[in-house]
């Protein structure tokens with residue numbers, strides 16, 4: 462069945478312009494990925510009836526892979542399949558593919574295509590009836606490859622689901638929330654979605670919803686960042702998740718990884734404690750791929766503080782240079798203060814000036830300048846191929862006594878002692894932490910992007926101020942800012 466669907470989908474791809482498909486966030490799942498997703502369900506052998514929902518069905522690839530996989534279930538007599546699809550261009554293909562499936566299936570198939578908008582057509586149910594004695598249709602199984610599309614916070618889909626939206630939402634997580642809502646208790650859903658929701662403030666409400674009402678049972682990672690979607694320019698890093706609709710936290714979570722979407726037989730499998738994978742009040746999801754990363758998380762999770770709990774905070778640099786061109790200066794002049802960029806962060810220290818253009822600012826705007834005191838600077842952006850995400854520079858005010866104020870470009874972060882100024886030892890101590898291999902690994906597991914966000918850094922466990930000072934003293938004494946030395950110094954404190 463599936464080969465026929467691939468052929469007809471390819472034909473559709475050739476005839477339908479990309480621009481048209483883009484309007485609906487239309488990307489098609491490959492056969493291998495669809496079959497892998499279909500194989501993740503645990504359907505009891507005793508089941509004789511299943512209700513299945515494919516939300517955003519496209520040409521029906523996922524439903525087809527699932528029904529093909531279920532053919533081996535001896536007792537399964539009937540499947541009621543519901544497909545939501547609101548792009549009229551693809552409906553005919555979907556209908557003809559579902560007819561093919563129906564005709565070729567040993568199991569009786571009853572299908573229903575709903576051409577309504579999957580989100581707005583159910584918004585009353587989602588908002589009004591949660592927790593009540595609801596009678597609307599719920600499904601045993603949901604499968605989905607939702608549209609990936611940023612929408613405005615005023616879009617009808619976003620206003621239909623305020624509980625999970627914050628900032629600029631994306632259709633993919635509205636679909637995932639609605640699908641969890643559409644599941645029966647203990648029902649299973651498998652979704653292929655970007656990994657971006659696993660950390661970050663914008664996704665917090667979605668994480669709270671998904672991981673309170675549901676629990677992750679399995680995550681599949683594509684380790685190489687090659688394209689998951691054939692013939693498409695999907696740059697987002699994609700993962701497959703299996704979620705069970707239950708409030709009971711499982712003991713473990715399975716994480717598998719493969720190198721491409723064509724090769725699922727050489728899987729690396731890892732079973733980790735659920736509490737390691739999903740942790741903290743932000744419900745971040747830590748996507749570990751090997752035992753070393755698990756050990757790293759366990760090591761760091763022993764610390765019970767965070768920077769803010771110690772009165773310290775990582776913040777984003779204050780000056781957006783291109784929006785404030787009139788205040789920028791190439792050379793020092795009366796009233797000017799230094800503007801620090803990531804180029805000033807060099808091998809663990811801060812070098813200034815470096816004869817870079819716009820290295821100074823002259824401004825009265827208090828929001829763009831900060832006290833000249835000790836900070837740890839951390840680059841916000843690094844290139845994918847660079848070895849480390851966390852790249853820090855020690856900034857000591859005593860090296861620039863001529864300035865009362867300084868400024869930081871918004872492409873760097875700075876760590877600031879809020880309640881009391883950071884002592885020299887503390888800046889060195891924070892450097893030893895964030896320049897170590899374990900913290901870099903921790904950050905990478907937490908956030909797959911190349912950006913270093915202050916929200917995530919501020920949620921990472923850190924030792925007490927006293928230990929941070931001791932780390933700093935050891936680092937100063939050793940006179941060696943290398944990653945290896947930071948690792949050596951930190952190692953003693955894990956024992």
Ligand SMILES: C[S@@+](CC[C@H](N)C(=O)[O-])C[C@H]1O[C@@H](n2cnc3c(N)ncnc32)[C@H](O)[C@@H]1O
Nearest residue numbers: 485488489490517518519547548578579606608
């Ligand atoms: C990423 S594609 C996935 C297609 C198919 N499930 C697959 O895996 O090949 C998402 C599908 O959802 C449909 N879609 C987008 N927004 C929708 C909405 N609000 N309601 C129903 N379907 C929608 C698109 O037309 C598209 O076919």
